[in-house]
Amino acid sequence: MNKITLPLSIIAIALSLFAIFNPKPSNDQVYVDVNKLLDGYKRTEIVRKDLQEKTTLLKANVDSLVSGWQKELKVYEKERAYMTKKEKELKQELLANKQQQINNYQQAVQKQMQEEDQKATQTVINDINDYVKEYGKTHSHQIIFGAGGNGNIMYAVEGADLTTKVLEGLNAEFEGK
Template sequence: MKQLSTVLNGVLLVAVNILFLSSCNNTGNQQANVASNAQADAEFPVAYINTDSLLLNYTFAKEVNEQLMNQEEASRADFNEKAKVFQQDAVAFQRKVQNNGFLSMERAQKEQERLAKAEQDLAQLNQQLTNALMQEQEKLNRQLRDTLITYLDEYAKDHPYKMILSNTLGDNVLYAAEGVDITNQIVEALNARHAASK
């Protein structure tokens, strides 16, 4: 009986040792997993740029916006001048009709057709000017985006970022640790680069 008790104690001692060693291995594995996850985080750094701030502070973006506004103003002035001439012709036509100023009905009808054609031409001009502005805006936006993407390609070579996100009015980035917003660095670098290109 005493031998059985000694054997059981020996078996229990071995079992406790096995459980202890396996628990140490699991703790070591968990620590290794935590360390490897931390290393993976360090290998995949992410940053973001606040696009609104970039557009407000990037000199080239301001110039592009001003250029577009000037073009829109010129287009609007041109259209308004032609619309004013049309409006004056239409008022003069109405006055003549009310005062029986046309020698014949045929003459009045021809003037009405001319005004209808002028109105149609004015609508087409408005559409053409709108389309031209949209195309110019698209072209300038593409140039702006290209300058940013080109610079970020170079920036990523000197910095460890694997991904740089765009954040507009807090839409995409709901939380970011301090130091992840690189907007000011990018704006300063882009402005320096733009100034040097002039």
């Protein structure tokens, strides 16, 4: 009986050591909260600030054009009693054309800002996706889910949330460590 106990003990110790020192891929299912990553990522803040500055400048341009048009309209209203029918028609046509041009410019500005917002947001999302992919490879995760608050993940244990770790690494990478 002693002859069998010693080899079994050695095998058990060897298997224990193998299990401890042989890292295996994590089979844990983990996730990140995409909304928290977007909000906490420092590049998002910079991109949003840049877009807000552009939007403010373009809005000021539109407001200036509208203000100028309104002044012309007030002048016309004061002077129309002294105008001939032909002058009134011409001035009304000019004011209508100017108003249409301002409306077209305003729509073009809104479209431009929407496109720039989408492009900037996609750039940030691509950064996050690339980082999460590398994080998953580095930490041997087989899958990392993205929770967006719309029912993708209804429940998860606290330890399955990688959001804070990923956000810290993402911001460190963005800032150049």
